[in-house]
Amino acid sequence: MVKRTQKLPFLFCFSDELMDSATFVIIFLNGLYYAFALFLITIGLNILYGILRVLNIAHGGFYAMGAFITWFLMNAAEQAGAPIYLVWLCIPVGALLVALVSITLEPILFKRLYKLPEEYSLLATFALMLMLDDVLRMVFGGDPLSANQLFNYMGTISILGKTYPAYNFVIYACALILALGLWAFLYRTNMGRILRGAAQDSSMASALGVNTSILYTQVFFLAFFIAGLGGAVYLPATSAYSGMGFEAIVLSFVVMIIGGLGSLRGALVASLIIGLVRGFGIYYVPRLELAFVFIILIVTLIFRPRGLFGRKFTREEK
Amino acid sequence: MKPYQIVALIGLVIACLLPFIISKYYTFILAVTFCFAIYALGYNILFGRTGLLSFGHALYLGLGAYTVAFLMRPSLGAYRIFSMELILLIVIAVSLLVGLMLGAICVRYTRIFFGLINLGFVSLWYSLLYKLRDYTGGSDGLPVYMPTLFGIEFGYETFRTFVFYYYVLGIFLLAAFIMWRIYESPFGLALKAIRENGVRAEFIGIPIGRYRLAAYVISAIYGAIGGALWAPLSGQVSPDISSWLSSGDVVFMNILGGMHTFAGPIVGAFVFYNLKVQVMHFTTYWSIILGGIVIFFVIIFPGGIMGWVSRAIPKIRKRFYAQKD
Numbered sequence: 001m002v003k004r005t006q007k008l009p010f011l012f013c014f015s016d017e018l019m020d021s022a023t024f025v026i027i028f029l030n031g032l033y034y035a036f037a038l039f040l041i042t043i044g045l046n047i048l049y050g051i052l053r054v055l056n057i058a059h060g061g062f063y064a065m066g067a068f069i070t071w072f073l074m075n076a077a078e079q080a081g082a083p084i085y086l087v088w089l090c091i092p093v094g095a096l097l098v099a100l101v102s103i104t105l106e107p108i109l110f111k112r113l114y115k116l117p118e119e120y121s122l123l124a125t126f127a128l129m130l131m132l133d134d135v136l137r138m139v140f141g142g143d144p145l146s147a148n149q150l151f152n153y154m155g156t157i158s159i160l161g162k163t164y165p166a167y168n169f170v171i172y173a174c175a176l177i178l179a180l181g182l183w184a185f186l187y188r189t190n191m192g193r194i195l196r197g198a199a200q201d202s203s204m205a206s207a208l209g210v211n212t213s214i215l216y217t218q219v220f221f222l223a224f225f226i227a228g229l230g231g232a233v234y235l236p237a238t239s240a241y242s243g244m245g246f247e248a249i250v251l252s253f254v255v256m257i258i259g260g261l262g263s264l265r266g267a268l269v270a271s272l273i274i275g276l277v278r279g280f281g282i283y284y285v286p287r288l289e290l291a292f293v294f295i296i297l298i299v300t301l302i303f304r305p306r307g308l309f310g311r312k313f314t315r316e317e318k
Numbered sequence: 319m320k321p322y323q324i325v326a327l328i329g330l331v332i333a334c335l336l337p338f339i340i341s342k343y344y345t346f347i348l349a350v351t352f353c354f355a356i357y358a359l360g361y362n363i364l365f366g367r368t369g370l371l372s373f374g375h376a377l378y379l380g381l382g383a384y385t386v387a388f389l390m391r392p393s394l395g396a397y398r399i400f401s402m403e404l405i406l407l408i409v410i411a412v413s414l415l416v417g418l419m420l421g422a423i424c425v426r427y428t429r430i431f432f433g434l435i436n437l438g439f440v441s442l443w444y445s446l447l448y449k450l451r452d453y454t455g456g457s458d459g460l461p462v463y464m465p466t467l468f469g470i471e472f473g474y475e476t477f478r479t480f481v482f483y484y485y486v487l488g489i490f491l492l493a494a495f496i497m498w499r500i501y502e503s504p505f506g507l508a509l510k511a512i513r514e515n516g517v518r519a520e521f522i523g524i525p526i527g528r529y530r531l532a533a534y535v536i537s538a539i540y541g542a543i544g545g546a547l548w549a550p551l552s553g554q555v556s557p558d559i560s561s562w563l564s565s566g567d568v569v570f571m572n573i574l575g576g577m578h579t580f581a582g583p584i585v586g587a588f589v590f591y592n593l594k595v596q597v598m599h600f601t602t603y604w605s606i607i608l609g610g611i612v613i614f615f616v617i618i619f620p621g622g623i624m625g626w627v628s629r630a631i632p633k634i635r636k637r638f639y640a641q642k643d
Contacts, residue, residue, distance in 0.1 A: 055430055112617050118430050119371040123573060124616045126566055131609035138603055250441055250562065257434055290445035297438040302423060305431055 022160035027279050029159075033168055033237075035275020036175035040230030041252040042259070042267040043182060044223035050262030051199040051219050054113055057125040060249030061132030062102055062224050066231025067240035068140050069101075070094030074147035074235070087149050091232045098228025099221050106220045114216075129245065137242040146239035167237055174233050178226065179268055186264070195219065199262070254297045260310025269308060333487055342479035346551065349483040351591045352490045353548040358571040358583035359497055360540020365569065366577030367506065368533045369513030370428065373565050374436030377420075377443045378413055378538045380560025382545025384447070385409045387460035387555045402465040402485070402550075409546040410539055417538030418531070425530040428516065440562050447557040459556030462549045478551060486547050493540060494584070500536065501580060509533055541568075570612050576622025585623055 041063050048056050073090040109128065113121040154166040186192035198205040198215055206212045231240075255274050259266025274293055281289030300307065319327075337345045357379055364370050389399040389408065399405055424435050447454045454460065464477055472481050500506050511519040512526050520526050549555050558564065567590070575586020593611075597604050619626055 109613065109617075116616070116620075119433070120616050120620065122371065122373075122430065122433065123569060124613050127570075127609035127612035127616070129609075130563075130566075130605035131613075134603045134605040134609070138606075246563070250437070253434060253437065257431075257438075287449040290449070291442055294438050294442035294445065298423070298435065298442065301427070301431065301435045301438065305427060 022162045025159055026162055026164060027283050028276070029164060029168065030282075031276035031279025032172055032272070033275070034278045035271045036171055037230060037234055037248065038252050038255045038274060039175055039267060039271035040178070040233070041227055041248055042255045042271055043179070043264060044226045044230075045252060045256050046259075046262050046264060046267050047219060047223050047226075049256075051195060052110075052114060052216060053118065054110060054121050055118060055125070056110075056223075057122060057249060058128035058132055059125075059223070059227050060245030060247075060252065061129045061136075062098055062227040062245075063231040063248050064136055064240070064242075064245035065101070065132065066095055066098045066228030067235045067238075067244065068136050068145070068231075069097050069228070070232035070235045071140070071145045071147045071240045073097075074149065075145075078147070078149060084149070084153055087153075091229070094232040094235075095225050095229035098231070099225035102224040102228075103217065103221050106217055110220060111216075129249065133242060133245055140240070140242075142242050144239040144241035146235075148236050150236040165237065171233055171237065174229070178229070179264075182264060251293065254293055256307075257297060258300045258307055260307030262311070263307065263309040266307055266309035330491070334484075337480055337483055342475070345479045345483050347592065347595055349478075349486050350548060350551055351588055352483075352486045353544045353551065354568075354571065354591050355544075355584045355587040356490055356493050356547070357541050357544030358568055358575070358587040359494060360537040360544070361568045362537075362572055362577060362583040363497065363500065363506075363509070363533050363540075364537040365572050366579075366582065367501070367509045367513060368530055370425075370530065370533070371430075371433045371569070372424075372436040372537075373433045373562060373569070374438070374440030375537065375541055375568050376560045376562065376564040377436075377440045378417070378541030379545035379548070379564065379568075380443065380447065380555070380557070381413055381416060382409050382542030382547075383462075383549040383552075383555040383559055384454065384460070384545075385412050385542070386465075386546050386549040387462050390463045390465075391460070400463070400466050401469065402467050405465060406489075406543065406546055409542050413539045413542030414535060417535040421531045421534035421538065425527060425534055437562055437565075440560060440565055444557055444560050444562070447560060454557070457557060459554055462553055462555060465550050482551065486551075489543065489547065493543065497540075498580060505529070505532070570608065572622075573612060573615055573620075574622055576624035576626070576628075578621065579624040579628055582622050582624040589623065 041059055044062075045056060045059050048054050048059075070090055073094050074087055077087050077090055105128070109124065113124055116124075150170075151165060151167045154170065156163040157166045157169075158164075186196060194205065194210055194215065197208075198210060198212055202212050205215075231244075251274060255267060255270045258273065259268075259270030274296070277292050277296065278289060281292050285292075333348075336348060340348075357375075361372075361375050364372060364375075385408065386405055389405055391398065399408070420439055424432060424439075427435055448456060450456075464472070464474065466472075467481060467485055508519065508524045508529055511522075511524060512529060516526055545559065548559075571586035571590045572583050573586070574590055575584065576582030594604060594608070597607055601607075615622060621629070
């Protein structure tokens, strides 16, 4: 007899009393589900920190904005009776809209933060996060909004005799393609080389003829786009609710530190670690699930403050 | 008497007379404000003086508040403690211990790493408060009963709107006086040197690790006292007091008031909390206004209100004397 448990929000998890390989696979997949949400936020954070030295707390807000804008689009598409491929199109369009809206903040706010010490940029982006959350609440109301046409359209698939939503595999594929694409972009294209050069020494890059001002705007655009995409791609599986940015950003910081500030590889590995710890933690010890995550963070900071793949500190930074 | 002493004395006289002038509700609000002023004042020795930005100081606010609730739990039976003075002593001891333990880990880092490890600790603490429902009451929190002050029990309304205000004011004055002495001491000046340049401070023989730890512990104790005084006023403690958003509030108080001045955090706590109360009367979208103010201050006036005042006074004085001549 298969019993349904309600331990995981928004996810289907069917389990026997005993732990079997199928349950294990489901928990593992749920872990990946958490991991890739964090990954999509953290790579944006890491790009911004690695290149501009801005630690953007407001990034969770852009993630939330992605979910809300995509909800608006999908809702409109549903009311207009649009075919399903148009609903699919809402995801990239939503992410693009987030990037277009957010990029207007760059000259107003972020440009002024480059010169300030890191602590100030931390504060200013924290304040921006508060504002974004309230603006979203003001525009879209405080109730959770769900648009699950795609989720229902994809249906479920059977894994070792257990049902699992097929839409989640879209998320996994999306995150992996994005990770590979970013890696190829940064390490195989000319633009990527320029970016990495500017990250190491921006004044030298501008001396060599790189227009760093435009470059920085492009970097912001990319980071906002990825954050918006994260929110957009997760919307059909969950819902858009006020405060989702706050939840996401704290865990993303944990991922960022464990992986190492500014490291893409670190972001992937650490988000997998945190995602799986959460997945298994929710299943076995739901009470201490979050505590585990922060204990990992603290242990990392104590024994390896630069993270798994972070670069070494200079003397001044210590 | 120096001008700032006169201003402080006038402020004190006004603070003592206010409960007779303003309504009971505002006396209550003002008492809460003084609790936060103690908290902000303690935070300033870490942030403004030593230059360590912590995004997790609500841990100590929550520690103080929850200690009060724990000591008053009905399940303690005959061992329940209601004497506020005794409670405060226990709170100081607890926060000293916790501050020493966590501080020993935290002060090994500076800059954003310090901020983020504190964020880690406060999130851990918050998740424990939230999830260990049997001990902490989960999201409902714990009730806080009325303590006795100097062995005297007061009625509910008198306590919350009159007597406790003076109690908090007295402790605030004591705390501010001690903090002033710390700031003026060689230790306080050494902290300033550490803020300006840690490497050079080390070269001239300041043990920066131990001094940072001392600053951390002092701020922890102040935060816990603020929380312990706030708890009976609120009548209830819940995990929200220790969320990382609440940790952000104290940073805002310091930025708003001016973190490099002594009176800055006090002014900041007053402006911040009263602004919050006023704005919340007519809109729930308080964060937009708060966020806007903070961004404005960070970009245009990094010195805060008192920083601006302390720059403006010499100018005014110069103009005043110029007219006399």
